[in-house]
Amino acid sequence: MLQIAVTGKPNVGKSSFFNSATLSEAEVANYPFTTIDANAAIAYVTAKCPCSELDVSCNPRTGKCEDGIRYIPVELIDVAGLVPGAHEGKGLGNKFLDDLSQARALIHIIDASGGTDEEGNPCEIGSHDPLDDVNFLKHEVTMWVYSILERNWPRLIRKVMSEHLNFAKVIADQLSGAGVFLDDVIEAERIMDDDYDKWEKDDILRFLDKLLELAKPIIIVANKIDTPQAEENINRLKQKYEKVIPTSAESELALVNATKAGLIKYKSGDDYFEIIDEENLSQKQKMALEYIDSNVLKKYGSTGIQETINTAVYDVLEEIVVYPVEDEHKYSDQKGNILPDALLIPKGSNPRDLAYCIHTDIGEGFTHAIDARKNMRISSEQELKQSDIISIISNK
Ligand SMILES: Nc1nc2c(ncn2[C@@H]2O[C@H](COP(=O)(O)OP(=O)(O)OP(=O)(O)O)[C@@H](O)[C@H]2O)c(=O)[nH]1
Numbered sequence: 358m359l360q361i362a363v364t365g366k367p368n369v370g371k372s373s374f375f376n377s378a379t380l381s382e383a384e385v386a387n388y389p390f391t392t393i394d395a396n397a398a399i400a401y402v403t404a405k406c407p408c409s410e411l412d413v414s415c416n417p418r419t420g421k422c423e424d425g426i427r428y429i430p431v432e433l434i435d436v437a438g439l440v441p442g443a444h445e446g447k448g449l450g451n452k453f454l455d456d457l458s459q460a461r462a463l464i465h466i467i468d469a470s471g472g473t474d475e476e477g478n479p480c481e482i483g484s485h486d487p488l489d490d491v492n493f494l495k496h497e498v499t500m501w502v503y504s505i506l507e508r509n510w511p512r513l514i515r516k517v518m519s520e521h522l523n524f525a526k527v528i529a530d531q532l533s534g535a536g537v538f539l540d541d542v543i544e545a546e547r548i549m550d551d552d553y554d555k556w557e558k559d560d561i562l563r564f565l566d567k568l569l570e571l572a573k574p575i576i577i578v579a580n581k582i583d584t585p586q587a588e589e590n591i592n593r594l595k596q597k598y599e600k601v602i603p604t605s606a607e608s609e610l611a612l613v614n615a616t617k618a619g620l621i622k623y624k625s626g627d628d629y630f631e632i633i634d635e636e637n638l639s640q641k642q643k644m645a646l647e648y649i650d651s652n653v654l655k656k657y658g659s660t661g662i663q664e665t666i667n668t669a670v671y672d673v674l675e676e677i678v679v680y681p682v683e684d685e686h687k688y689s690d691q692k693g694n695i696l697p698d699a700l701l702i703p704k705g706s707n708p709r710d711l712a713y714c715i716h717t718d719i720g721e722g723f724t725h726a727i728d729a730r731k732n733m734r735i736s737s738e739q740e741l742k743q744s745d746i747i748s749i750i751s752n753k
Contacts, residue, residue, distance in 0.1 A: 358430060358431060358432045359431045359432065359461060359670065359674070359676070359701055360431070360432040360433075360434060360459050360460050360461060361400075361431055361432070361433055361434070361460055361461065361462050361463075361464060361666070361669050361670075362433075362434050362436045362456065362457050362460035362462070362463045362464065363375050363378075363433055363434065363435050363436065363464045363466065364436040364439050364457070364463055364464065364465055364466070364494060365439065365465055365466035365467060365490075365494075365578075366439060366440055366441075366467075366468075366473060366476070366477035366490060367437070367439075367440070367473075367476075367477030367478075368468065368473045368477050368478065368479055369466045369467055369468040369473055369477070369490075369580055369581075370466055370468065370580040370581060370604075370606040370607065371435060371436075371437065371466050372435065372437075373580075373606035373607050373609075373610050374464070374466055374578070374580065374604065374606040374609075374662065374665075375398070375433060375435040376610060377606050377609035377610040377613055377660075377662055378400040378433055378609075378662050378663075378665075378666060379398035379399060379400050379433055380610070380613050380614075380617075396434055396435040396436070396437070396456070397432055397433065397434045397435070398432075398433055398435075399430045399431070399432060399433070400430075400431055400432075400433045400666050401420060401421075401428035401429060401430055401431070401666070402428075402429045402431055402666050402667055402669075402670040402671070402678075402701070403426050403427065403428055403429070403625075403626065403663060403666075403667060404426070404427045404429060404678045404699065404743075404744065405425065405426065405427070405744065406422045406425050406426065406427035406696065406699070407680060407688075407696060407730075407744055407746055408422060408425060408695070408696055409425035411688065413688060413695050413696070414695065415427075415695045415696040415697075416694040416695050416696070416697055417696070417697065417698075417699065418694065418697045418698055419698070419699075420699065423624075424624075426624070427678070427699050429678060429699045429701060431666065431670060431701070433666075434456055434460060436456045436457060436460075439494070439497065440476055440477055441475065441476075441493040441496075441497070443497050444497050444500035444501050444504060457498065457501075457535075457536075457573065458534060458535050458536050459536050460536065460573065461536070461573075461674055462573065462574050462575070462576060462669045462673050462674055463494065463498070463573055463574070463575045463576070464575075464576050464578055464665055464669060465491070465494045465575045465576065465577055465578060466578045466580050466604075466606075467487045467490045467491060467577065467578070467579055467580065468485075468487055468490075468580060468581055469487050469579035469580060469581050469582060469584075469586075469587040469590045469591055469594070469603070470482050470483070470487075470581040470584035470586045470587050470590075471483045471484060471485045471486060471487055471586055471590060472484075472485070472581070472584070472586075473485060473490075475489070475490075482584060482586050483586040486590075487579065487590050487594065488590070488593060488594060488597065491577060491594070491597075491598065494575060495566070495569070495570075495575060498569050498573055499562060499565045499566050499569055501535075502532060502535055502537070502565050502568075502569060503561065503562060503565055505531065505532065505534075505535060506528075506531060506532070506561065506565075509531065510561065513527055513528075513531065514553050514554050514556075515554075517553060518553070518554055524546065524551070524553055525539060525542040525543045525546055526539060526542075528542050529541075529542045535572075536572065536573070537568065537572045538572065541568055541571040541572040542568060544567075544571055545564055545565075545567040545568035545570075545571060546564070548563070548564070548567050549563070549564050574673045574674070576600070576602065576665060576668060576669050576673055577594065577598055577600065577601045577602070578601075578602050578604050578661070578665055579591050579594055579601050579602065579603050579604065580604045580605065580606055581605065581606075581607070582603040582604060582605045582652075582653060582656075582657055582661070583605045583607065583608055583648070583649065583652050583653050587603070591603050600668070600672075602661050602664055602665050602668060603657050603661050604660060604661030604662055604664075604665060605649070605653045605657075605660050605661065606660070606662065608649040608653045608654075608660045609625065609660035609661075609662040611645060611646075611649060612625075612630060612649065612660065613625070615630075615642070615646070616630075619633070619634055620632070620633065620634045620637060620638055620642070621633060621634075621646070625660070625662060625663040626659055626662075626663030626664065626667075627654075627659065628654045628655070628658050628659050629650075629654060630646070630650070630654075632646070670701065674703075675703065675704040675705075676701040676702065676703060676704065677701070677702060677703075677704050677706075677741065677742065677743045677744075678699050678700065678701060678743060678744060679699075679700055679702055679706075679711060679741050679743075679744070679745045679746075679747055680696050680698065680699055680700070680744070680745070680746045680747070681698055681700060681711060681715055681746075681747055681748070681749060682696065682697075682729055682746055682747070682748050683748060684748070685727045685729035685732060685746075685748035686729075686732070688729055688746055696746070700714060700715075702714050702741070705740060706740070706741050707736075707737060707738050707739055707740060707741060708723075708725075708726030708735060708736075708737050708739065708741065708747060708749060709723050709726075709737045709738075711726070711741060711747060711749060712726075712749045712751060715749060718751070718753040719749060719751040719753060720751075721751075721753060722751035722752040722753025723737065723749065723750075723751050724750050724751060724752055725737060725750050726747050726748065726749050726750065727747070727748040727750065728745065728746070728747060729746040729747065729748050730745075730746055735747075
């Protein structure tokens with residue numbers, strides 16, 4: 358399952374973000390995942406489910422479908438203990454970096470209120486500039502990978518040169534434990550000269566910076582937007598960085614909890630909620646909800662939590678959702694479950710790639726694919742689109 362890490366300095370709202378994004382897990386008990394660690398849980402990327410357009414009632418095997426919105430599971434990991442200098446052993450040191458190994462993208466939470474200092478201690482709101490917090494994560498991750506390569510570098514390069522080995526393949530092998538893939542190494546290598554034996558430390562770091570932009574892309578999340586100090590900081594962050602997602606994890610947590618308690622009706626990602634049990638709301642709760650409504654939802658369009666997950670999956674990792682079915686007429690599997698699976702696959706995938714995603718055997722026995730909406734055979738090389746419903750025909 359696609360894994361995304363939630364990281365940032367202490368006190369910026371990581372746990373609040375993680376909890377609010379994963380709180381609905383218990384309600385989706387049909388998910389067959391039992392051995393997740395304490396710091397890992399399921400969050401959901403959302404997609405418009407084809408069930409409403411086709412006027413059928415779907416039976417998701419994992420996740421859920423509510424009001425025509427499909428919730429597709431991804432794994433979030435809460436990576437705590439990160440402070441500047443972690444690669445040198447500060448904070449919890451290198452442990453957190455190992456937690457990043459399998460993550461495909463990093464959600465970097467910063468405190469946009471300016472109420473968390475350099476080391477992650479609470480400070481007077483507005484007294485720390487959150488722009489100073491953005492770059493250190495990239496540096497820590499680069500230095501982590503550098504420490505993996507550093508010891509072996511002279512030996513590896515000697516080997517590449519003397520045995521005429523493929524540099525990218527040798528590096529990808531070395532970094533496979535850190536979740537770095539060959540394609541990323543090949544791409545990062547393009548910005549460099551190929552006289553690897555002359556690379557100095559700065560050259561290796563420049564190469565790794567590029568490599569990690571590809572292998573561990575970072576999504577900047579500016580949290581605590583409910584505080585008045587955040588607005589100006591967010592504007593400055595947006596001027597400097599291409600994509601910054603404003604969030605209020607605490608507001609999302611409050612809204613999700615109020616929904617669970619049956620007090621309001623709210624869907625993550627929405628810019629509104631509806632009070633359904635006013636009698637049981639205390640004055641304090643009412644005021645808190647009003648505050649969230651005007652200072653977060655109306656002002657920013659949402660709490661930003663769902664937007665962060667969707668941005669990570671669709672925009673940064675460039676995945677699409679497709680629905681494989683066995684019966685292209687009923688959009689179902691053999692047991693009659695309608696649209697049972699919503700699969701995340703890389704943009705650019707074709708039906709043959711999809712077959713391999715379902716099962717290696719199915720991929721190996723692939724004969725052709727049918728677009729179930731059009732009831733038409735499609736080429737095995739045709740690029741699949743978001744929301745395609747595909748029946749894979751395989752002789753295995
Ligand atoms: N105003 C405001 N406060 C928030 C928000 N999110 C979290 N906080 C507060 O920030 C503090 C830290 O939140 P946590 O979620 O524990 O932060 P963390 O990054 O996990 O902290 P560590 O566990 O120390 O690493 C708590 O007092 C939260 O209530 C938010 O959206 N707005």
